[in-house]
Amino acid sequence: MNPSTAWQRLTVAARRAPDTRDTAAPFGFSARVAAQALASPRRQASIFDQFSLRVSLRVLGAACALAVTAVSVSYPTVAGLFSGGVAPASSLSSRLSPAGPGSPESPAAVEIPSVDTPPATPSTGDDPVAELVDVVS
Amino acid sequence: MSDDQPFDLVGRLDRVRGGDQIAARELVEYLYPTVIRIVRSHLPRRVAEEDLAQEVFMKMFTRLGQYQGAVPFPHWVSRIAVTTCIDHLRAQKRRPEFRWADLAEDQAEAIDRVTADESAVAPNDAMAARELVARLLDELKPDDRLVIQLLDLEGKTIEEIGAITGWSQTLIKVRAFRARKKLQKHFAELKQEEGS
Numbered sequence: 001m002n003p004s005t006a007w008q009r010l011t012v013a014a015r016r017a018p019d020t021r022d023t024a025a026p027f028g029f030s031a032r033v034a035a036q037a038l039a040s041p042r043r044q045a046s047i048f049d050q051f052s053l054r055v056s057l058r059v060l061g062a063a064c065a066l067a068v069t070a071v072s073v074s075y076p077t078v079a080g081l082f083s084g085g086v087a088p089a090s091s092l093s094s095r096l097s098p099a100g101p102g103s104p105e106s107p108a109a110v111e112i113p114s115v116d117t118p119p120a121t122p123s124t125g126d127d128p129v130a131e132l133v134d135v136v137s
Numbered sequence: 138m139s140d141d142q143p144f145d146l147v148g149r150l151d152r153v154r155g156g157d158q159i160a161a162r163e164l165v166e167y168l169y170p171t172v173i174r175i176v177r178s179h180l181p182r183r184v185a186e187e188d189l190a191q192e193v194f195m196k197m198f199t200r201l202g203q204y205q206g207a208v209p210f211p212h213w214v215s216r217i218a219v220t221t222c223i224d225h226l227r228a229q230k231r232r233p234e235f236r237w238a239d240l241a242e243d244q245a246e247a248i249d250r251v252t253a254d255e256s257a258v259a260p261n262d263a264m265a266a267r268e269l270v271a272r273l274l275d276e277l278k279p280d281d282r283l284v285i286q287l288l289d290l291e292g293k294t295i296e297e298i299g300a301i302t303g304w305s306q307t308l309i310k311v312r313a314f315r316a317r318k319k320l321q322k323h324f325a326e327l328k329q330e331e332g333s
Contacts, residue, residue, distance in 0.1 A: 010270055014269075024166075025165060033161075038153075038158050
């Protein structure tokens with residue numbers, strides 16, 4: 001037999017099968033569902049909610065733009081951190097340091113040695129002015 | 138709620154929006170037959186029909202603010218019921234594999250009679266056919282199953298199915314064509330299995 005004919009007869013026969021199951025709501029079902037549905041307040045977006053949502057999105061966008069600007073402006077400083085030289089936060093942290101700027105305790109004053117930078121000439125004396133004259137000459 | 142008076146759906150909806158619990162109960166009782174028929178037709182395995190019906194009604198109450206009246210309210214609820222059932226069917230990772238040997242002997246004989254001659258179908262044969270069709274439909278994808286269920290078993294028109302599902306007429310026709318091909322192929326394989 002042609003399968004399409006067989007399938008057609010099968011569905012026609014299946015359609016004739018009576019569905020004797022009750023379609024009325026079970027006892028207590030409607031009360032339970034109604035109570036549960038109305039107990040949880042339906043959250044409808046009010047005008048204030050919509051306004052605050054729009055404002056929030058704009059504020060988020062502005063914050064992102066500000067963050068990108070800040071990174072782009074301070075890029076040389078950030079790049080200097082990885083290429084060697086004085087740590088970028090030296091000025092601020094040295095000011096904040098209780099030991100004061102330039103003190104050996106201040107971590108920001110520590111010079112970061114670079115691979116390309118030649119090692120510093122060892123000082124021969126205690127007088128810094130004499131050392132500077134030596135370097136210049 | 139009196140059976141003599143027509144159900145005032147618009148009035149009930151207004152009262153439900155105002156938080157009237159009695160109106161909400163009456164609305165559930167009025168719509169329950171519609172919802173439970175859809176749920177029973179597309180019930181996934183291991184899911185209780187009452188739980189699924191409750192989920193449909195909870196969605197209905199939650200989305201009541203979105204109902205604009207463009208379609209009749211029962212149609213709108215039917216669409217919620219259909220999409221809820223499809224979501225559950227899609228969540229089923231595996232569809233059962235049906236074999237001819239799964240049928241009882243009298244069921245197999247009844248199906249043989251039905252497919253041989255449709256003129257006089259006994260009630261028991263019709264029940265057997267219904268069960269076989271349900272098992273075959275279980276093997277289809279949820280969307281295909283829905284189309285065949287509505288089109289071939291419930292006798293709905295393409296337009297009605299479009300109203301329930303929101304699918305275009307072309308999509309419904311294509312899905313119905315493909316689903317019927319799959320079913321016919323599988324049914325032919327089952328018959329071969331029976332013969333061997």
